[in-house]
Amino acid sequence: MSPTSPSSSVQQARQALADRLRDIRLDAGLTARQIAHACGWHESKCSRIEHARTAPSQDDIRAWCAACGAEGQAEDLIASLRAMNSMYVEWRRLLRSGLRRQQESRLPLYERTRHFRSYSSWLVPGLLQTRAYAAAVLNTARRSQDLPDDVAEAVASRMQRQRILHEGDHRFAFLIEETVLRNAVADAETLAGQLDHLITSSSLPSVSLGIIPTQTDRARWPAEGFWIFDDAQVNVELVSSYLTITQPREIHDYARVFAELSSMAVYGSAARSVITSAIESLH
Structure with missing residues (x-):
């Protein structure tokens, strides 16, 4: 993020969170369809989250990390979500x-x-x-x-x-x-x-x-x-x-x-x- 364009900070924060979730999925070798199946979601929800069109909830983040065997990263991602929600x-x-x-x-x-x-x-x-x-x-x-x-x-x-x-x-x-x-x-x-x-x-x-x-x-x-x-x-x-x-x-x-x-x-x-x-x- 650059302070020269702070009006886009919220969207950039949302995209950064989406990118981290996508990286966790890729590191686990899973497809979006497999994540959706493991979490009990429609596949389109994974796409919306990864493209920053929909912000995940805290429960979404926990379920995503659990499906990827990355439970240890969930709390840090939730902290990012809370900061994003309060910054604007x-x-x-x-x-x-x-x-x-x-x-x-x-x-x-x-x-x-x-x-x-x-x-x-x-x-x-x-x-x-x-x-x-x-x-x-x-x-x-x-x-x-x-x-x-x-x-x-x-x-x-x-x-x-x-x-x-x-x-x-x-x-x-x-x-x-x-x-x-x-x-x-x-x-x-x-x-x-x-x-x-x-x-x-x-x-x-x-x-x-x-x-x-x-x-x-x-x-x-x-x-x-x-x-x-x-x-x-x-x-x-x-x-x-x-x-x-x-x-x-x-x-x-x-x-x-x-x-x-x-x-x-x-x-x-x-x-x-x-x-x-x-x-x-x-x-």
Whole structure:
């Protein structure tokens, strides 16, 4: 899986599970008809599973592995199935209780995480947002999803969450594309205040801020924004969905991409110079 196309992550996860089941069948020297006969299924069910048109149930996976003499692989495959089922949440389902509840629900994850890695290709990350910038962003989300207006409460919750920048032994590595500094998600005054706040935040001892210049000669193009929480979880925010990824292999993929993007970024005084240039362009 490549983080440059996360909108297909669910289907790719389903196909990966199907491929593993097919490999188990082939390793056992069995045909799809023999699997179906052993499990008491119609043969077409095996075809639908192997072509990722139908997701197997946990009982299906156990029966398949038993028929192939591969009972020891069943629990790992079931873990993959559970991860696949939980990784895709539609925005309306996620936000059905309002923006404030959505903000509050993430707080335990942020509090228990020690090492944060965040990449953004279109917005300033929430932990670095000013109150005015956050209000502009959340108001846009509210209007696009036709949600109740609890933006003020949601902004207050987001601001409260930012205390973790100053507490405990958390470490933060933020990467943003230079275009984020110039995206007109708010009025010029709000954006200028946000950029000035970025400069201030970059001096915090817990924070590393890297900016990937627009003209970078790069082997990897901008991807969807994602957060890596320790080595336990990756969250990817899409237009229509919110992905939660917990498979170690996929987390490793995102960590590798984050390292590649980090190598293209500028830091310290060079990053502050890029931000200052963006501020000047507003005037």
